[in-house]
Amino acid sequence: MSELPLRAQLASVLGRSAASLSRATGRGDGSVIGGRVALKVEPDLLAKLAQGRRLALVSATNGKTTTTRLIAQALREFGDVATNEYGANMPTGHITALSDNKSAVNGVLEVDEKYLPQVLKATNPSFVVLMNLSRDQMDRASEINLLAKKWRTALAQTNTHVIANADDPLVAWAGLGAPNATWVSAGQRWKEDSWCCPECGGHLKRDVDPHWECPECGLSRPRATWAVDNDNDVLVAPDGQQIKLRMNLPGDANRANAAIAAATAAGYGMHPERTIERLREVTSVAGRYTSVVTMGVEVRLLLSKNPAGWLESFAVLDPPRVPVILAVNAQIPDGKDTSWLWDVDYTVLRDRRVFVMGERRTDLALRLETDEVPFEVADRVDEVLAKLKAERPDITKVDVIANYTAFQQIRTAYGRVQ
Structure with a gap:
């Protein structure tokens, strides 16, 4: 790489400083604010x-x-x-x-x-x-x-x-x-x-x-x-x-x-x-595909943001005996429009236990009802696990499919697993 001009060097240093401050104060990883300052x-x-x-x-x-x-x-x-x-x-x-x-x-x-x-x-x-x-x-x-x-x-x-x-x-x-x-x-x-x-x-x-x-x-x-x-x-x-x-x-x-x-x-x-x-050395990506064990249950996190992504997540679900939690938000990073839920075929979930969470869980519940998929509403993953453990003490695994901000909220609850 060629040496940066002085102005660019200064911009780069200030950007890195802003990013470090963001991380130190717990506001985020600093990637965005660092770039903004530098620009x-x-x-x-x-x-x-x-x-x-x-x-x-x-x-x-x-x-x-x-x-x-x-x-x-x-x-x-x-x-x-x-x-x-x-x-x-x-x-x-x-x-x-x-x-x-x-x-x-x-x-x-x-x-x-x-x-x-x-x-x-x-x-x-x-x-x-x-x-x-x-x-x-x-x-x-x-x-x-x-x-x-x-x-x-x-x-x-x-x-x-x-x-x-x-x-x-x-x-x-x-x-x-x-x-x-x-x-x-x-x-x-x-x-x-x-x-x-x-x-x-x-x-x-x-x-x-x-x-x-x-x-x-x-x-x-x-x-x-x-x-x-x-x-x-x-x-x-x-x-x-x-x-x-x-x-x-x-x-x-x-x-x-x-x-x-x-x-x-x-x-x-x-x-x-x-x-x-x-x-082959890669086992997860920014929390995607990560499994965490809590309350004696392995919770696997899958990120899906649109119809194509949900279709791929359904294809890697564990056998029907493994319950699945679906979580949907509609914040700015997700897109405010949840009409895409109607493009997803949820009938593949009819033979398993399904829980719905997230800010737009009502939208998701209506979509599941239309596809005749029985579901239960929940607020948190640990609430679902407690209910499942009470009913099935031998349960060992649960899959979670969530769109972007819902995924990040769940991931944060587990210490931002990688």
Whole structure:
């Protein structure tokens, strides 16, 4: 990395000081306030901090925090990595991440979908990693077809190398705007937002998964050189080599995240076998998938923020004998609009004990009632556990699915488990 100009150095120091003060006073981890302070001093600080680095920007509706963590985990094979792997995915957080590790040549930044074009322009990254696009926080973000168009336009104006999921039509269409791309067959369980062609609006033909094509304009799925075989739990590399994944993060979604991470690490010169070895070391990400034991019961925390995310969480639930707690808020980070609850199929929960919590538990309860899913209302996780233990002293496990702020509240109650 080149030496920062004096003004940028001052901005960086003041930002780090503000972040440290925020942490010391218990107001947060300081990522956002540190970046805000630094930007007041030097508005072009992000671009200056990015110079001389090999950055990867990671963006998607779901899985970007996990994939950022996985890529960073792999790249630490080469030394320090500048990253915001625990969130803070807007420019203020990026500034803090890069300021905190000024000597790191390699960097991995999670980027909010809405901010990707802006951050792409400022940082001139080596790689842009795109995984999926689906409806999320519609009261805050653009409609996803507009997001895809903005991505495509921004990518066409750069020389960055895109690593993208070929199985998601919106992501693929956006990635096709880039001059260079590596395509990964990472799967797409949630298809309800991608039945129409992003190029012409025609109805996509999706007869044989994962292939898709538009009969109207000819847009079709790019040929993938990396792939996930979920049935056999393997990563298929470009040379045909099949590598057992055996991830310690559950589900098909995390196999997809691992494949994307492996393809990205390969761009930095890392062999996929070694990448997967390093990825297996990750057992949780900022509390996601963490299990904590309380009152003699293992409580597993799953974060789900939108219909696609809830579908993936349902797929990794333990057997029906394990109760599940669902928690939903509608604060600003969640999006105020809870109408997305009606896009989720809850009938898969009919054969298990279900509890509902959170500020918008009434909305959730009505949705469950419509799907004929019996439920009980609760205020806190420990209240549910006490009730279950009284009825079933032998109970050993409970799953929790919560959207963003509800998840953070539950995680905080357990000491912000990692």
